[in-house]
Amino acid sequence: MSIRFEKVDYEYSPNTPFAFQALKEIDLELSLGKITAIIGATGSGKTTMVQHLNALLLPTAGKVTVQDFEIEANKRFTQVKALRQKVGLVFQFAEYQLFEETLIKDVAFGPKNFGVAEHEAEEIAKSCLRTVGIDELDYEKSPLELSGGQKRRVAIAGILAMSPEILVLDEPTAGLDPQGAKQMMDLFKKLNSEKKITILIVTHNMEHVLDYCDEVVVLDHGKVLMQTDINTFFENDEYMEKANINPPSIIRLKNLLKKNGISISKDVVTIDGMVKELTKRLKK
């Protein structure tokens, strides 16, 4: 069971003067149960790619397989609803999708659309709001009364309420302050380890990729540039160079030390680990 892209193309507004091919022959297999980062420059096709996972976009060529769902180009895909329940997609600036009068009602909106009874949906909503760390006193408040970061949590709760097995997040920490961003990432880690939800995160934040993800997929101009596990990615300068990213601070420091003749073991990527190694060197 996995997520698979086979020779997937996607073209926006085909056969018009504005035609634009966003994905070119994407071949990719993602195993479930992990936290995978999808990175790449703006316009590399990250958002377009993840919108194929719940059939918001249908491939113009090729095939996307998500568990038992098969979405093929030029074929009617009939199980849209069932797929969307399984794959929860959180959009960039998700706070803009809130519309109900109270948080509970908004979070319950998703499950109700999938046929869950009102009362039950509200129970689910409560538990999801708890999961994302919203105070119980706020449940009956209007979304308009919350801060930006809180609103985004509610929007994420709205997706969790459909109990997806795969959670896809498009730049979930954009525009949040550093502390808010960290709490958000901790939440995803918790969902992954406790609820075994497969998590795909589109992000630009390399510190987050290093600290939270298991695997990384790099897109470039609509193509898959590479797919590798996090350690291999951050241990090899040529990988990071090829992906054209700004390495996380700790990796930058490691490389700078190496240039100056102090090399640190490959697998050490935390401050504590590095400090230990440096001080050990002194005692010798």
Added chain:
Amino acid sequence: MNAIEVKNLNYSYDRENWAVKDISFVVEEGSYTTIIGHNGSGKSTIAKLLLGLLEKNSGSILVEGLELTTENLHEIRNKIGIVFQNPDNQFIGSTVRDDIAFGLENHCFPQDEMDEIIETYAQKVGMFDYLDNEPTKLSGGQKQRVAIASVLAMKHNILVFDEATSMLDPTGKKEINQLINELHKDKKLTVISITHDIEEVAQSDNVIVVDKGRIALTGTPLEVFKKEEALIKMQLDIPFVYKFRKALSQNGMKIAETLSMERMVEEICQFVSKK
């Protein structure tokens, strides 16, 4: 002369909670000041008050010695410009050229000089080749560069950045930070930047930390980061280099204080070779 002097400034959105409470600070001419604080701490409110986009409840704001009142807003806005967070919502013209022209039109620059001014400042921010592009064909970073050119074209001496890079990708962020540094290089422009980017803070001359509408800390970046615990309590970040140096010194490797990674590596090398 001070570029900006703020005295006992108060502001409330709803007349119950103070978004800005009794704030006083001074920004020297030609300096680079960063204002930090978590979301909702009141830092963007300060920016809007400086431009007179919100009307203060009490206190005073002096811009280049001129006190801001409801009567002289136009004059104040001739001295101070602002670049906002959302690149889309501040792109007013239908092309880069029109967007830069918008401010010139408002400030009644002579029409036959406009083209020259527009081209000069587009060149300055590296957008000359895009003058006739529409906003939909520009990246976020490019739109922010246009916003900067639009403000520069009006020949202000003070520039406020209200989280101008927070919606940009890393490339855009880098571009804009480099541009700001370049513009500030000859110290003719006073820069006030409201930001979450702790690395940017480390490079500035002065830091103002805002918490719950009040000024919690001020000083040079090093002075401010020394109050580590207070910063963490206010949900703020500490720069990586500062954290690392501290961890080293706690483990017996005492090296000089710095916020630059290059300097720190030099220090470490010296320390190691001495032993």
Added chain:
Amino acid sequence: MKNVTLGQYIPLDSFFHRLDPRSKICAMMALLIAVFIPTGWWGYLIIGTIVIFCVLVSKLQLDFIFKAMKPMLTMLLFLGIINILVIKTGDLWLSFGPINIYSDAVIQTLYIIVRLMMMIMITTLLTATTKPMDMTLGIEDLLLPLEKLKVPTHDIAMMISLALRFIPTLIEEADRILKAQASRGVDLENGSLKEKISAVLSLIVPMFVSCFQRADDLADAMEARGYVVGAQRVRYKTLKFKFGDYVVIIVANILLGLMIYIAVRMSK
């Protein structure tokens, strides 16, 4: 949603793209009036040929224009049926049971179809070859005489240009919200009335919230750059008539005169 062709500017380089928007607007007005003069088939043949010639000169593809007409098809079909049911003059051409189709009904319907097609072609010719900003400038200049009647023409022009500037941004936003709600199981096509209402609300409410946010930001940005409603401004762009502009206006008006002449001759 991204396939809207009606009223969209197509960035090409042609004689029509380079014309002054004012002359294009005036010529369009003249032609639209000409289309509504009852001249019979000969008149339509003349205008039709000229309009198609213009479309070719403007380098627009004909099928692009036909695409723009697609939304009108159902309306035309509806009109045709009503005409056939209502008009009972002329020769009887066809008759199935209770339905009788008379020649006048068919001819009337064809007239309407031809007129509408020409109208769409003419307006598309204008909108597809004129940048929205230039169009606003043109409208502002043409409305200028109304300033004397205390009509705030500058403010109107500013509003139009801001609206045009934000259309692509808002379309993008609507597309994102639509997809975000679809991910939460919103289905606009199926379901009971109550479900449909809540589906529509789930799109409209976020759009409103976001529009207000943008309007707020935009107002701040404009004010910060020294915009004051109603204050004196210097205009950066001014329009200039060139030789081609005079030619276009003259040709369009000659055409209008010709149509009037044909109509008068026919009525005698």
